[in-house]
Amino acid sequence: MSIDTTERYRRAIETRDVALALSAFAPDAVVHSPLTSRVRFTGHAELEPLLEVAYAHLRDVRFHTDTGDASTRVVVYTARVGGEEMEEAAVLKLGEDGLIAEATLFVRPLPGLVALMDAFGPDIARRNGRTFAARLLSVATKPLLAMVRSGDRHAVPLAGPKRPERV
Numbered sequence: 543m544s545i546d547t548t549e550r551y552r553r554a555i556e557t558r559d560v561a562l563a564l565s566a567f568a569p570d571a572v573v574h575s576p577l578t579s580r581v582r583f584t585g586h587a588e589l590e591p592l593l594e595v596a597y598a599h600l601r602d603v604r605f606h607t608d609t610g611d612a613s614t615r616v617v618v619y620t621a622r623v624g625g626e627e628m629e630e631a632a633v634l635k636l637g638e639d640g641l642i643a644e645a646t647l648f649v650r651p652l653p654g655l656v657a658l659m660d661a662f663g664p665d666i667a668r669r670n671g672r673t674f675a676a677r678l679l680s681v682a683t684k685p686l687l688a689m690v691r692s693g694d695r696h697a698v699p700l701a702g703p704k705r706p707e708r709v
Contacts, residue, residue: 547640548615551632552605555619558597560590568641576630576647577659591669599623599661612636624661626691628654656690659683 547566554563564586573589575581583592600621607618615634620627630649637643649655660683667676 547636547642548608548617548634551617551634551642552608552619554593555597555600556603556605558600560593560597563593564590566642567645568637568639568643571642572644574644574646576649576655577663592666595662595665595669598665599658607631610634612640623654624657624687626654626657627651628658651694653687653690653694656683656687660687 550562550566553559554566567586567589570585571589573583573592575583583589600623603619603621605617605619608615610616613636615636616631617634618629618631620629622628628649628651630647633646633648634642635644649658660680663679663683664676667673667679
């Protein structure tokens with residue numbers, strides 16, 4: 543039963559099928575945001591717009607891990623969002639019916655996480671009727687994304703292992 547649920551979850555993301563994704567979640571399922579512990583989405587009514595936004599922005603999705611048991615699964619995939627590579631791990635707690643009762647999402651690396659925030663935040667705020675928050679999020683995330691991208695390309699390699707210089 544748990545493999546069937548994660549297979550539906552996987553196929554839904556790969557095909558951007560919101561109805562298929564919702565069929566893998568319990569009606570009162572809770573999804574914990576990878577951005578903050580202050581935000582969670584509860585029930586199909588809140589999950590549906592979240593999934594619509596996610597599927598509008600995720601590209602090149604490739605699952606590489608599905609592991610666990612009948613009560614807890616971990617699925618991991620790589621994708622692109624806003625031109626950045628990202629990897630998401632979802633810890634899925636399954637109910638007795640085999641459906642996802644709770645999902646906790648983790649995203650890496652930092653540029654991918656910030657690109658996700660830049661893409662998803664304004665769209666989700668707009669769908670929730672919070673147009674001012676959508677504009678604010680859109681403006682606020684741009685400098686953060688630029689700083690993170692620059693740091694990832696230029697500063698982070700300086701802290702890594704020293705490599706021999708090429709001749």
